[in-house]
Amino acid sequence: MHKGRVFFSLVLIGVGIYAAHSAMGWKFKGALFPLAVSIPLVILVAIQLLLEIFGKGKTNESPAMDLEFGADVAPDVARRRAVGAFVWVPGFILVVYLVGFPLAVPIFMFCYLSFQGRVGLQLSVTLTAVAWLFFYGLFQRTLHLPFEDGLIQTWLGM
Amino acid sequence: MLGPGAANNSKEGGELIPTVAFGVPGSGAMAILLGGFLIMGIMPGPDMLTKHLVITFSMVWTLVIANIITVLLCLLVLDQLAKVTYVRGGLIIPFVLMLVFIGSYTANGQIADLIVTFIFGLFSYFMVLYGWPRPPFVLGFVLGKVIETYLFISMSRYGFAWLTHPIVVILMAVMLIVIAYPFIQQRRQRSEKPAHA
Numbered sequence: 001m002h003k004g005r006v007f008f009s010l011v012l013i014g015v016g017i018y019a020a021h022s023a024m025g026w027k028f029k030g031a032l033f034p035l036a037v038s039i040p041l042v043i044l045v046a047i048q049l050l051l052e053i054f055g056k057g058k059t060n061e062s063p064a065m066d067l068e069f070g071a072d073v074a075p076d077v078a079r080r081r082a083v084g085a086f087v088w089v090p091g092f093i094l095v096v097y098l099v100g101f102p103l104a105v106p107i108f109m110f111c112y113l114s115f116q117g118r119v120g121l122q123l124s125v126t127l128t129a130v131a132w133l134f135f136y137g138l139f140q141r142t143l144h145l146p147f148e149d150g151l152i153q154t155w156l157g158m
Numbered sequence: 159m160l161g162p163g164a165a166n167n168s169k170e171g172g173e174l175i176p177t178v179a180f181g182v183p184g185s186g187a188m189a190i191l192l193g194g195f196l197i198m199g200i201m202p203g204p205d206m207l208t209k210h211l212v213i214t215f216s217m218v219w220t221l222v223i224a225n226i227i228t229v230l231l232c233l234l235v236l237d238q239l240a241k242v243t244y245v246r247g248g249l250i251i252p253f254v255l256m257l258v259f260i261g262s263y264t265a266n267g268q269i270a271d272l273i274v275t276f277i278f279g280l281f282s283y284f285m286v287l288y289g290w291p292r293p294p295f296v297l298g299f300v301l302g303k304v305i306e307t308y309l310f311i312s313m314s315r316y317g318f319a320w321l322t323h324p325i326v327v328i329l330m331a332v333m334l335i336v337i338a339y340p341f342i343q344q345r346r347q348r349s350e351k352p353a354h355a
Contacts, residue, residue: 005288032313033306037298082283085251089279092255093272101263109252117248131253135260145264 002052009049016042084116100150102140106132167228171221178206178214181304186293193300 016038023034088108095104109131113124139145149158173184181202183189195202206214232239262275285292312320320326 002288008284008288008290029310032310033302036309037302081247085255086280086283089255089259089276092259093269093276096259096263096272097269101260105256109256112252112255113249117246117252119249127249131256135256139260139264145260146267147263148267 005052006049009045009052012045013042013049016045088112088116096150098150098152100153101147102136103150105135167225171218174217174221178202178217179204181301183297183300186296189293189296189300193296196300196303 019034019038020042023031023038025031026034091111092104092108095107098104099107106128109128110124113119113127114121117124119127140147169185170187173188176182176184177188177192179202181192183192192202200206200210200213258279259272259275262271263269265271282292284290285295316323321330
């Protein structure tokens with residue numbers, strides 16, 4: 001029995017039950033599809049959970065349908081890298097919220113490369129410049145995508 | 159190298175057939191393509207082989223031309239391209255994150271989209287970690303709107319009686335067989351092993 005898999009299955013069952021419970025109070029048109037999805041989800045994940053707990057090891061030996069973590073990197077190292085990347089994302093979102101995308105991109109790139117990537121100052125500055133030029137040239141100058149100002153610019157009336 | 163590479167590329171054309179003709183994507187990549195179709199207002203189905211044949215052929219020719227360009231590029235700069243695989247992950251991750259979040263932000267121009275992207279990214283990470291395949295999840299997400307519409311129409315028109323229509327019964331039986339087949343195969347393999355031993 002794999003504790004992580006059991007926990008993940010329990011989370012999915014919880015999400016399914018919550019969705020079904022919420023949909024019960026809705027009108028027929030709104031509730032139909034959430035119920036049609038959440039009830040089978042709870043039943044199928046419960047079966048999966050029972051197989052996980054009482055089954056004999058891994059049940060799925062069919063060909064891989066999805067990517068898997070590479071075997072050339074130790075699982076602990078791969079997990080540490082993934083956690084490192086995920087920890088930076090909320091920070092990136094916060095910077096976007098505060099200063100907007102055009103400023104957040106170089107700030108995030110430089111900080112990530114310097115502190116997480118442990119890249120030298122010269123290379124960090126060069127790659128940050130390349131990323132910003134790519135962002136500015138493609139998304140702002142060529143595609144003219146609208147990027148809202150951040151909270152700080154709005155406060156300062158810039 | 160050439161054999162597996164050619165086989166890998168040739169499956170793309172085959173996967174396009176159910177995606178375009180029936181709206182049933184054959185892989186995760188085709189599910190994303192199907193999502194693109196729906197966003198652009200192109201409804202996959204038999205019409206793609208009659209009314210909108212031009213679009214279908216444009217896809218076919220794009221695949222053909224893309225393969226020719228790929229071969230030419232690989233012949234010219236394959237050695238240099240192979241070096242990309244040696245670039246450290248720490249240098250690529252911020253670029254990829256930037257592109258992912260710009261992509262999600264430009265859909266509606268809202269910070270909430272970035273948060274949703276983060277939550278589903280985290281969810282997908284756990285799916286990979288615990289061996290849950292993601293293409294069915296993408297498939298359900300992409301086809302959800304179409305299924306919801308037709309489920310409502312079926313329920314409004316026939317009630318639960320639509321479940322007893324012959325074509326529905328046949329499709330459900332096929333679905334059950336597809337779901338049960340790996341378990342049956344596994345059981346058969348287990349029972350054969352002691353016999354051989």
